[in-house]
Amino acid sequence: MAKSRVLVVGGTGYIGKRIVKASLAEGHRTFILRRPEIGLDIDKLQILMEFKRQGAELIEGSFSDHRSLVEAVKQVDVVICTMSGVHFRSHNILLQLKLVDAIKEAGNIKRFLPSEFGADPAQMENALEPGRVTFDEKMTVRKAIEEANIPHTYVSANCFGGYFVGNLSQMETLVPPKHKVSIYGDGNVKVVFMDEDDIATYAIKSIDDPRTLNKTLYLRPPENILSQMELVEKWEKLTGKTLEKTSISAEDFLARLQGADFATQVGLGHFYHIFYEGCLTNFEIGENGEEASELYPEVQYTRMHEYLQRYL
Numbered sequence: 001m002a003k004s005r006v007l008v009v010g011g012t013g014y015i016g017k018r019i020v021k022a023s024l025a026e027g028h029r030t031f032i033l034r035r036p037e038i039g040l041d042i043d044k045l046q047i048l049m050e051f052k053r054q055g056a057e058l059i060e061g062s063f064s065d066h067r068s069l070v071e072a073v074k075q076v077d078v079v080i081c082t083m084s085g086v087h088f089r090s091h092n093i094l095l096q097l098k099l100v101d102a103i104k105e106a107g108n109i110k111r112f113l114p115s116e117f118g119a120d121p122a123q124m125e126n127a128l129e130p131g132r133v134t135f136d137e138k139m140t141v142r143k144a145i146e147e148a149n150i151p152h153t154y155v156s157a158n159c160f161g162g163y164f165v166g167n168l169s170q171m172e173t174l175v176p177p178k179h180k181v182s183i184y185g186d187g188n189v190k191v192v193f194m195d196e197d198d199i200a201t202y203a204i205k206s207i208d209d210p211r212t213l214n215k216t217l218y219l220r221p222p223e224n225i226l227s228q229m230e231l232v233e234k235w236e237k238l239t240g241k242t243l244e245k246t247s248i249s250a251e252d253f254l255a256r257l258q259g260a261d262f263a264t265q266v267g268l269g270h271f272y273h274i275f276y277e278g279c280l281t282n283f284e285i286g287e288n289g290e291e292a293s294e295l296y297p298e299v300q301y302t303r304m305h306e307y308l309q310r311y312l
Helices: 016-025 042-053 066-073 093-106 132-147 196-206 228-239 250-255 262-275 304-311
Strands: 006-009 030-034 057-060 078-081 111-113 153-156 180-184 190-194 215-218 225-227 244-248 289-291
Touching: 006 016, 016 030, 016 042, 016 196, 030 042, 042 057, 057 066, 066 093, 078 093, 093 132, 111 153, 132 262, 153 196, 180 228, 190 196, 190 228, 196 215, 225 228, 228 304, 250 262
Parallel strands: 006 030, 006 078, 030 057, 078 111, 153 215, 180 244, 215 289
Antiparallel strands: 190 225
């Protein structure tokens, strides 16, 4: 079977550039939407030029120009959107509704992967305000996709290593603490940590797979289901140093929400659900889901002790 032609929207972003790389590596004819809004952002432009050198094709299109999106979509079989849903960077989840409209009009798309890649929003109906906005908006996009009968796969990739592993899941830093580490509750709630390149690999493998059609693909490789305490212990073993640990109760953690700015409140809410409630692992994958490492056992996914070695 011929490999699908793939259009990546957000191909210069944190996950998007990895999706492009994985798509090229898997032999897909790969297109990247080049938006005129890039303006004078030389870093993004040079990423695009490098991907072009590697064989990707650039298609001009803008979210403010519906016709351009339709024409871009008509050239491919699969659309993958990786627009940021992180509030301290940029938050553009609902912009995808314009992409849904374009895909609906084009009528040729075999699979759409919207920008998800985190916790499964369908499991977050009781999420705290204001952080629930992320999950509510993703569900709004899902509703539009399903009402338009667009074939889809939702990718629940859980915790990106760059944001949750290198810093031992500490907030407001991306590097490991040197002396002290904050532990959420008893630190024993199970979390799923992922290498970002592996996220992209699993996502690309799913796009031509009938087993993932109109389902959620959960990334839960068994050896990457760890508690925060287990993650800290891996770092201590690598460094040969023991960190001073301070446990933060759920009540004290939630008290931080008071007076914090909006983006911080969103982040705090997400941390609470992940590390106190176990929202990534406290449910079984049902008939509408598949687990990536079971479907694709050939993928040699990165274990978190390997990920942490980058920070030594």
